[in-house]
Amino acid sequence: xxxxxxxxxxxxxxxxxxxxxxxxxxxxxxxxxxxxxxxxxxxxxxxxxxxxxxxxxxxxxxxxxxxxxxxxxxxxxxxxxxxxxxxxxxxxxxxxxxxxxxxxxxxxxxxxxxxxxxxxxxxxxxxxxxxxxxxxxxxxxxxxxxx
Numbered sequence: 494x495x496x497x498x499x500x501x502x503x504x505x506x507x508x509x510x511x512x513x514x515x516x517x518x519x520x521x522x523x524x525x526x527x528x529x530x531x532x533x534x535x536x537x538x539x540x541x542x543x544x545x546x547x548x549x550x551x552x553x554x555x556x557x558x559x560x561x562x563x564x565x566x567x568x569x570x571x572x573x574x575x576x577x578x579x580x581x582x583x584x585x586x587x588x589x590x591x592x593x594x595x596x597x598x599x600x601x602x603x604x605x606x607x608x609x610x611x612x613x614x615x616x617x618x619x620x621x622x623x624x625x626x627x628x629x630x631x632x633x634x635x636x637x638x639x640x
Contacts, residue, residue: 495538496565504535512565516540518610519563519572519618526619530627531560539564539573549631558634561622571604574621578603579633582624583617591617 498504501520505513520540524533531542536556543557552558562573577584585600592598595611607613625633 496535497538498535501533501535501540504540508565512570515570515610516563516565519570519613519615522615522619523561523563523572523622526622527561528623528626532557537562539571544627544631544634548627549634552634553638558631560625560630566606569599569606569608571606572618573604574618575603576625576630577621579625579630579637581633583621588617588621593617 496504496507498507505517508516523542527542530544530548532545533540533542534557535541536543536559540563541557541559542561543559546552546557549558559573560576562571562575564571564573576582577588585602588600588605589598592614594607594614595609596607599606599612605613605618
């Protein structure tokens with residue numbers, strides 16, 4: 494379910510009320526944990542938190558470097574954690590080992606899929622979001638690009 498909303502408020506307004514509540518709560522967790530310097534916006538049909546192009550313009554697709562994203566899908570909500578996929582800090586293996594959400598972890602390479610807030614380990618996800626400042630994440634991206 495890709496959205497064409499231009500703003501986060503418009504995106505939330507187009508969701509069914511129960512889904513908007515879930516997305517809003519996870520968004521608030523991200524905003525509280527997010528290091529300074531990232532920008533919230535809409536890209537690729539979802540809420541994104543990105544490195545501004547003014548800070549890092551040399552991305553492979555000429556779009557801001559995505560740190561995390563949040564999307565309401567047809568059957569679940571996805572929290573994309575490129576910050577966990579970066580290869581340093583709290584990554585996929587540690588998330589799996591430490592998970593204490595209400596349901597078993599449903600995780601792909603960089604996304605956590607869930608249907609309800611009770612499914613999540615919000616404190617752990619907050620740690621993941623908080624782990625890389627903008628400059629550090631840019632250096633991680635540059636190193637990955639060189640490989």
